[in-house]
Amino acid sequence: MSNLVRIARRIIVSSPKQFRSMASESVENCPSSKRPSTTIAVGQMRSTNDKAANFCQVQELVAQAKSKNVSMLFLPECCDFVGENRAQTLELSETLDGQLMAQYRELAKSNEIWLSLGGIHERNSEGKIYNAHVLVNEKGELAAVYRKLHLFDATTKEITLRESSTVSPGERLERPVKTPVGMVGLQICYDLRFAETSILLRKLGAQILTYPAAFTYATGKAHWEILLRARAIETQCFVVAAAQQGWHNKKRQSWGQSIIVDPWGRVLADCGTEKELNLGTAEINLATLDSLYQSMPCFEHRRNELYSLTAYNIKSKEPTEDRFFAKNIVDKRTIFYESEFCFAFTNLRCVVDGHVLVSTKRVTSRLCGLDCAEMADLFATVCMVQRMLEKIYQTTSATVTVQDGAHAGQTVPHVHFHVMPRREGDFCFNDQIYIKLDERAEDKPPRTIQDRIDEAQRYRAFLDCS
Template identity: 50%
Template sequence: MQNRMSSTSNPVAAVCQMTSTPDKEANFSVGKRLVEAAREGGASMVFLPEAFDYIGSSRDETLALAESLTGDTISRYTQLASKLNVWLSLGGFHERGHDWENDRRIYNSHVIINDQGSLAAVYRKSHLFDVELPGRGVSLKESAFTIPGPALAPPVQTPIGKVGLGICYDLRFPELSLALQRQGADILTYPSAFTVATGAAHWEVLLRARAVETQCYVLAAAQVGRHHTTRASWGHALAVDPWGAVVGDCGGGEKEGSGNGGMVLVEVDLEKVRETRRNMPVQEHRRDAGFYRGLEAAVDNT
């Protein structure tokens, strides 16, 4: 577990990783320990990964363990946030769908809890991971049991700045990150459970690209290690600054102890966001949407 105390007046964020299993009680024990350690280290906001609540070993188990936002898991985290006076980003909660009794489908929901223990925002994952990579050991179809979220959530004002919410596969869609930046985000967050194959190839480069193109901090909590016999995650929970530099990395499965939970503490310097944008005003240079649509139409007509 890596801790770095703040040497300035900048707020501190804790970016965490863990190895969720189908055992919800054990997962909460790890999550609670991470939040407590982060608060002790001076963090005012703690980021937990996608599937912090559990990772099921089958479709049936995944659905059987799902809860509503008023269920025991979120209730325990709201109590923890209130007790420790800390904000939480719970990066991918298996939320029962609104028509649960009829269709038994879920949302993959990013839940923000404030330091009073109240829900500050809920974003339901827009882009679902339906991917087959023959020869790389990746075969997942999230849409088989998950409902895509209907819309983006506006960035949330927190003690570390305005946070724009995504989840895992959303990372591959720059349109989402740019939309959140236009709505005022200083920080983007992509809590994830990246597969080992896709993580090794794309995780860091995508996170750094999202930071560079939006000139935001990017904070990405992650799952790491083996969850059960058929599922493993890449790890390397990262924090990236607005220039695209990695300022925190929890390491991957090769790091001793990484499967038992870890974190990095990162100072969030909002002046660095403003300075980066002043020095290279990319957003001011961007042409309007009509310009790009015109270019697409010209290409289609050639």
């Protein structure tokens, strides 16, 4: 079946209330969902400020995991070290191309095992660190890096912690990563308290959510297991949470209880809160997710016309198919960004350099025909594209416009925005750009397809690196 036939069928059957979640499509297309059960392992340890001793603990956990034929081991936050103060934490931190990460990579490679390094102190250029969740594949390559979004600045009766004094927050949610055990969505510790990110990861195709942590003793005792089981139930994902356990120094104690939970909320493995160095294993079968989604299709029952969640600044996947723009076909090679409900592509006739279009995937002619999820996703994408263009073209202004309906000048009956970076003096009169927008078909010949492809590649490369 051709891509265009697939698109046509999708358009015929789609309506705002009939949109299926991206997660369902991703799971159906993921070969791992049809594989037999696989064994995963979750580690528990007690890190101190002795990096060599901590690495020895990781080696022991890897050895235990290998003896149980595990293909992926999940390790806790701070598996590299726990500093006794801010100055020591900064001093011990390394960049991801440093000596310690090289040791982790060699450990994964020599044992042919995937490692989830739950929270590495990644030194950055701001005089702080990132709390970085790093995935290393069985070849010793960095498969993904997620930098913690939510920083733990909290005061309880027992402790006062200000993570933000040492850590810079991450800037984006990362797409779930394809691994031998399934599509893994990456989070860290305090992120567990924010259900929005777990829902977004499931929408993006996650089958396993992982929350490596160094939960404080008091908050762990009160909330750790409850929150993990809740995340599993509400997302219908497996949840893997590796944890630190015990006293790291005189001031800091972690709860422990590394755990694996299935999508029904059942605990499959529990390392407890007494043993510092421990390993839990569980067999998971991703094929069970399909029957769960069918029997309780929660994500299909979400009221997209009334509410939505949209991830801003998330990286785009490489476009895999052409798109309809009303009755026109947009070559996938000219598309430089795709989100859940819209796509951005280079223009056939430009009013100014950098003039691009952002359109909905579903063909509908008017803004008022969009549902809440499409509205939020479309405007978030427009803002992200505007920010990208201003950085590339070194401008500080942009004209962002939509012609909504034929009497407003709309010539293509499909909702779309024009995003045009502006320079000082680019027109004699500032609003002349709107006149040029109407006249562009007569004033300028169409650009070649290669010009548009080359421009799209530039934008795609910029977004991948930003």
